Amino acid sequence: MDDFYRENILDHYRHPRHAGKLANPTHSHEEHNPLCGDVLRIDLHINEGQVIDDVAFSGKGCAISQASASMLTEMIIGKTTDQAKQIGKEDILEALGIEIGPVRLKCALLSLKTLKMGLYGLSEADWQKDDETW
Amino acid sequence: MFNTTEIRQDFPILRQQTHGKPLTYLDSTASSQKPQCVIDAMNDFYCHYNANVHRGIYQISEQASAAYENARKKIGRFINAHSWREVIFTRNATESINLVAYSWGLTNLKAGDVIITTEMEHHANLVPWQQVAARTGAQVKYIPVNEQGQLDLAMFDQWLTPSVKLVAITHMSNVLGVIPPVEEIITKAHSIGALFLLDGAQSVPHMPVDVQALACDFLAFSSHKMLGPTGLGVLWARQDILTAMPPFMTGGDMIKQVTLSGCTWNDLPWKFEAGTPAIAEAIGLGVAVDYLSKLGMTNVRQHEIEMTGYALERLSQVEGIHIYGPFDPQLRGGAISFTLGDIHPHDVAAVLDGEGIAVRAGHHCAMPIHDKFGLPATTRASFYVYNLPEEIDRLVIGLDKTRELLGK
Numbered sequence: 001m002d003d004f005y006r007e008n009i010l011d012h013y014r015h016p017r018h019a020g021k022l023a024n025p026t027h028s029h030e031e032h033n034p035l036c037g038d039v040l041r042i043d044l045h046i047n048e049g050q051v052i053d054d055v056a057f058s059g060k061g062c063a064i065s066q067a068s069a070s071m072l073t074e075m076i077i078g079k080t081t082d083q084a085k086q087i088g089k090e091d092i093l094e095a096l097g098i099e100i101g102p103v104r105l106k107c108a109l110l111s112l113k114t115l116k117m118g119l120y121g122l123s124e125a126d127w128q129k130d131d132e133t134w
Numbered sequence: 135m136f137n138t139t140e141i142r143q144d145f146p147i148l149r150q151q152t153h154g155k156p157l158t159y160l161d162s163t164a165s166s167q168k169p170q171c172v173i174d175a176m177n178d179f180y181c182h183y184n185a186n187v188h189r190g191i192y193q194i195s196e197q198a199s200a201a202y203e204n205a206r207k208k209i210g211r212f213i214n215a216h217s218w219r220e221v222i223f224t225r226n227a228t229e230s231i232n233l234v235a236y237s238w239g240l241t242n243l244k245a246g247d248v249i250i251t252t253e254m255e256h257h258a259n260l261v262p263w264q265q266v267a268a269r270t271g272a273q274v275k276y277i278p279v280n281e282q283g284q285l286d287l288a289m290f291d292q293w294l295t296p297s298v299k300l301v302a303i304t305h306m307s308n309v310l311g312v313i314p315p316v317e318e319i320i321t322k323a324h325s326i327g328a329l330f331l332l333d334g335a336q337s338v339p340h341m342p343v344d345v346q347a348l349a350c351d352f353l354a355f356s357s358h359k360m361l362g363p364t365g366l367g368v369l370w371a372r373q374d375i376l377t378a379m380p381p382f383m384t385g386g387d388m389i390k391q392v393t394l395s396g397c398t399w400n401d402l403p404w405k406f407e408a409g410t411p412a413i414a415e416a417i418g419l420g421v422a423v424d425y426l427s428k429l430g431m432t433n434v435r436q437h438e439i440e441m442t443g444y445a446l447e448r449l450s451q452v453e454g455i456h457i458y459g460p461f462d463p464q465l466r467g468g469a470i471s472f473t474l475g476d477i478h479p480h481d482v483a484a485v486l487d488g489e490g491i492a493v494r495a496g497h498h499c500a501m502p503i504h505d506k507f508g509l510p511a512t513t514r515a516s517f518y519v520y521n522l523p524e525e526i527d528r529l530v531i532g533l534d535k536t537r538e539l540l541g542k
């Protein structure tokens with residue numbers, strides 16, 4: 001279990017990047033993970049060039065959900081919205097760099113789900129689509 | 135390919151004796167026996183990863199959750215569901231039908247609506263509809279059935295109007311053994327906009343059942359009749375129908391968010407699985423489904439056609455016997471109900487028990503069809519993957535003995 005709370009996860013958890021709220025977000029979305037009680041809000045500021053020039057996240061949750069949110073903000077800042085849309089579940093898992101069981105997967109991916117729903121209105125059903133395969 | 139003698143080695147209970155005679159188990163329609171692999175899988179769960187599902191952050195709970203959900207996927211594939219989200223675990227087929235009756239029925243039925251079923255239904259597919267009808271003012275109509283198990287489809291055709299909202303019929307009668315022409319009935323039900331519920335308690339264990347090919351809307355079946363443990367049933371239904379249905383039971387695990395003023399429901403299938411589910415049982419049924427798939431359901435069906443054909447031929451030679459249901463084994467499953475002269479079925483079953491033969495005697499939870507034929511009860515012998523022709527020979531000898539002892 002030492003592996004689980006690796007240095008990079010603890011670093012993001014203790015020193016979250018882009019924590020807080022934006023004064024004038026162009027996009028803002030909040031999602032919940034009812035199983036654990038995690039709440040996550042992501043604010044984005046997207047300029048006329050469709051570039052995410054500012055981002056902030058806030059909310060409550062476990063170290064995994066907070067660290068993954070912090071990592072995600074670093075991944076998307078300065079990117080175009082098209083580039084941000086390309087980020088997938090596997091990118092988050094790669095950034096975390098640990099084995100994640102089915103229960104914690106929801107924690108790890110809460111930030112990505114919030115981003116996708118807030119950024120381009122991805123529906124709950126679309127988000128779940130990957131899980132529908134046999 | 136289908137080696138019954140080898141299959142029998144997988145069922146520890148069949149090695150034992152009863153009343154000093156080898157156990158001749160001819161009551162699989164009531165409940166099937168379990169292969170060692172199912173017993174081992176449940177034992178393995180309790181010995182090595184027993185924990186509650188969907189909550190734990192620790193390894194054995196995650197293992198339990200994965201095994202429980204994996205069992206759901208296996209069962210979904212077994213009946214060719216579109217998605218595992220359509221597979222809901224219940225306590226038994228009875229609860230599956232009650233779930234539909236109380237959730238879908240109470241929401242969608244009103245006075246003047248019609249539910250069509252048949253006279254030969256098991257009480258599980260009859261009483262819930264009577265209850266829902268009493269509460270909503272809907273009416274239940276019963277398609278007449280004759281002694282050979284033929285439905286009066288002309289009558290059914292006459293009843294087909296837009297007020298019919300649901301047709302709920304068995305896929306294989308547990309009394310007459312008959313397999314009704316459900317494909318034709320489903321097409322007709324859909325033509326007037328009614329939904330169709332298939333009671334698969336007797337068919338899913340014994341023949342290939344493909345919900346997409348049948349195009350039914352609901353399918354109910356039970357684990358313990360298909361080599362799995364007791365305490366577990368399955369409801370399959372189309373996802374759009376399930377999404378629109380309110381929960382049947384409420385509580386833990388079926389909610390997303392709860393406040394003191396209300397709550398939101400969990401996603402399918404968990405919306406319909408309140409409380410801690412039957413985890414070991416689901417894992418056991420998953421292994422039972424693997425076992426049946428390995429045998430091949432077409433082979434299982436073929437074996438039972440052969441057994442039923444042989445049984446009908448041998449039994450019809452017993453003096454004073456009256457057999458119910460079709461005489462063509464292609465039209466029926468391996469459940470054969472009969473009477474033996476004036477001898478009460480309980481006496482028949484008791485004499486057979488002394489010979490080590492387990493059969494069912496009674497009304498088999500289908501009183502209306504017994505009433506119709508003027509019978510208080512029948513004796514029923516039924517077969518499954520582990521039964522041998524020589525067990526039918528033993529049954530015939532046992533019936534001859536019964537007649538000598540009690541016949542007038």
